Amino acid sequence: MKSSISHIKDSLRDKKISVEELYDEFLIKAKSSKTNSFNLLLDKENNILSIKESQKRYENGNPLPLDGIPLGIKDLFCTKGIRTTASSKILSNFTPNYESFVTQKLLDDGSIFIGKNNCDEFAMGSSNETSFFGPVKNPWKNKNAPTEDLVPGGSSGGSAAAVAEGTCVASMGTDTGGSIRQPASLCGIVGLKPTFGSCSRWGIVAFASSLDQAGPLTNSVEDAALILNSINKHDFNDTTSSNHVREDYSNGINDKLDQKIKIGIPSDYLKDVSGDILSQIENTKKALIKHNVEFVDVEFKTTEYALSTYYILAPAEASSNLARYDGIRYGVREDGKSLDDIYLNSRTKGFGDEVTRRILIGAYVLSAGYYDAYYRQAQKVRRLIKDDFQRIFKDVDFILTPTTPNEAFKIGDKLDPISMYKNDIYTVPTSLAGLPGISIPSGLSTNGLPLGIQFIGNYFEEKKLLQIAALAEKELNFNER
Amino acid sequence: MSNIDIKRISYLAKLKLPHEKEEFYANSLKDIIKWVDNLKKIDTSETEPLHNVTEKTVSIRKDEINKSNSVDDVLSNAPERAQNFFKVPKVVE
Numbered sequence: 260m261k262s263s264i265s266h267i268k269d270s271l272r273d274k275k276i277s278v279e280e281l282y283d284e285f286l287i288k289a290k291s292s293k294t295n296s297f298n299l300l301l302d303k304e305n306n307i308l309s310i311k312e313s314q315k316r317y318e319n320g321n322p323l324p325l326d327g328i329p330l331g332i333k334d335l336f337c338t339k340g341i342r343t344t345a346s347s348k349i350l351s352n353f354t355p356n357y358e359s360f361v362t363q364k365l366l367d368d369g370s371i372f373i374g375k376n377n378c379d380e381f382a383m384g385s386s387n388e389t390s391f392f393g394p395v396k397n398p399w400k401n402k403n404a405p406t407e408d409l410v411p412g413g414s415s416g417g418s419a420a421a422v423a424e425g426t427c428v429a430s431m432g433t434d435t436g437g438s439i440r441q442p443a444s445l446c447g448i449v450g451l452k453p454t455f456g457s458c459s460r461w462g463i464v465a466f467a468s469s470l471d472q473a474g475p476l477t478n479s480v481e482d483a484a485l486i487l488n489s490i491n492k493h494d495f496n497d498t499t500s501s502n503h504v505r506e507d508y509s510n511g512i513n514d515k516l517d518q519k520i521k522i523g524i525p526s527d528y529l530k531d532v533s534g535d536i537l538s539q540i541e542n543t544k545k546a547l548i549k550h551n552v553e554f555v556d557v558e559f560k561t562t563e564y565a566l567s568t569y570y571i572l573a574p575a576e577a578s579s580n581l582a583r584y585d586g587i588r589y590g591v592r593e594d595g596k597s598l599d600d601i602y603l604n605s606r607t608k609g610f611g612d613e614v615t616r617r618i619l620i621g622a623y624v625l626s627a628g629y630y631d632a633y634y635r636q637a638q639k640v641r642r643l644i645k646d647d648f649q650r651i652f653k654d655v656d657f658i659l660t661p662t663t664p665n666e667a668f669k670i671g672d673k674l675d676p677i678s679m680y681k682n683d684i685y686t687v688p689t690s691l692a693g694l695p696g697i698s699i700p701s702g703l704s705t706n707g708l709p710l711g712i713q714f715i716g717n718y719f720e721e722k723k724l725l726q727i728a729a730l731a732e733k734e735l736n737f738n739e740r
Numbered sequence: 741m742s743n744i745d746i747k748r749i750s751y752l753a754k755l756k757l758p759h760e761k762e763e764f765y766a767n768s769l770k771d772i773i774k775w776v777d778n779l780k781k782i783d784t785s786e787t788e789p790l791h792n793v794t795e796k797t798v799s800i801r802k803d804e805i806n807k808s809n810s811v812d813d814v815l816s817n818a819p820e821r822a823q824n825f826f827k828v829p830k831v832v833e
Binding site: 316352360456469564567573582591596597603616618619626633676694 | 744745746747748749750752753754755756757758765768771772773774776777778779780782784787788789790791792793794799801808809813814815817818819820824828829
């Protein structure tokens with residue numbers, strides 16, 4: 260089993276390893292990796308000051324919560340003085356002059372960034388194949404076709420692959436429609452998307468601002484809780500940042516459930532799923548039922564509309580957000596005779612196919628004559644989807660679903676965009692409602708590939724959500740197999 | 741669904757699609773728009789649009805000066821600059 264953050268901290272405290280040796284160990288492994296999960300790795304020289312300060316804190320007996328822990332950061336977070344590309348050609352030369360809120364909090368708590376993780380271009384994709392820097396390979400192999408390279412999922416595919424192969428202890432990702440949970444599931448690790456408004460979006464390259472949310476990809480639920488403790492804070496720079504009171508998410512995470520828990524399983528999610536996927540849900544039920552957990556069938560009325568709603572709203576917001584890339588203030592400029600030519604050439608040559616497609620969808624649904632029929636209608640249906648969840652949460656504490664409808668697939672296999680979009684069928688509704696969701700690995704498919712389950716909680720109930728996920732993790736025992 | 745005028749849409753998006761790719765994007769857009777068309781059958785006459793899921797009020801900070809984002813910081817990533825300005829081809833004749 261891979262080391263947890265608390266285990267690594269114990270080793271650093273007990274002087275079994277130094278912060279520098281720890282960094283070297285991960286960096287050497289990351290440099291020799293063939294998964295393409297990093298767009299950029301930071302040599303020890305870049306981090307030597309932080310490494311020394313961290314070591315000093317261990318020696319003085321007052322280490323910070325994440326002191327010395329080597330983290331990967333999805334290349335969508337602005338990192339001061341460190342190239343930040345969103346895996347796009349148009350930002351391939353961009354070095355931010357400021358640090359994103361979330362990564363600043365991770366630095367404040369002593370963690371050390373080992374590099375920037377590859378992802379889908381502007382986080383638009385479910386397989387990490389749209390990256391300008393090439394696809395990421397899943398470290399897992401199909402045991403019946405061991406020579407095939409599989410996708411890690413996306414868009415936080417580099418983050419998931421890196422954590423799964425052990426080239427960083429954990430990684431910061433972002434989730435718009437499933438971009439943390441889906442790759443976590445396909446790579447056999449834990450991925451948490453907090454409630455919208457929990458973690459500031461300030462300094463994250465924007466995709467769809469009403470949906471984007473930062474969250475950790477980790478080896479264990481406890482690690483996710485420790486990272487959430489660092490990043491879940493109010494921020495004035497993000498107008499959607501919530502100012503509710505935050506809890507200590509790791510404290511008491513393994514405590515026995517003191518009350519009866521009721522979990523809803525949406526029967527409409529399980530229509531037509533494979534036996535492999537169904538058995539993940541059955542096994543979880545069996546594992547939790549002895550812990551004072553009751554399972555009930557629930558049924559959504561809006562599931563069939565969720566993907567349509569998402570693929571109107573997310574591209575609409577993306578087409579507005581990506582209007583800023585014009586080759587004038589930052590990013591790659593392509594020459595042109597006039598100002599307009601610079602705009603056109605920079606944008607056309609700077610964006611890849613999927614990003615272009617989504618900008619076009621967004622421009623279409625926002626254009627005169629179509630705005631009410633598509634964009635406004637989708638915003639109304641979004642409220643119906645939210646209300647649908649609230650109706651179900653009147654009766655249950657959590658909702659349990661598969662994270663993905665399938666295991667990791669072959670690189671290059673899904674060429675049609677709609678079949679790719681359907682990968683997020685179980686994660687998109689949660690995103691539209693803004694609810695917190697966590698994917699944990701639950702078992703292996705008949706091909707020996709990891710599969711995940713998703714627990715969905717009510718708004719800002721991450722503490723309870725992490726507790727139930729930790730219990731399921733312990734009972735399902737994925738990492739010990 | 742009406743036909744998609746890919747030239748108009750790409751103009752709105754400030755993109756100059758290469759001629760040979762126009763059909764590829766037009767077909768792709770047509771498929772996706774057809775796929776999302778199922779929303780039209782839902783009655784939303786009584787429903788308000790949802791903009792912000794948590795619907796919490798915006799918090800207001802004190803109006804204090806901070807010293808981030810200096811002119812040099814902001815211009816450091818400019819493809820072309822002249823003194824304290826972004827440089828572009830002549831716009832006004």
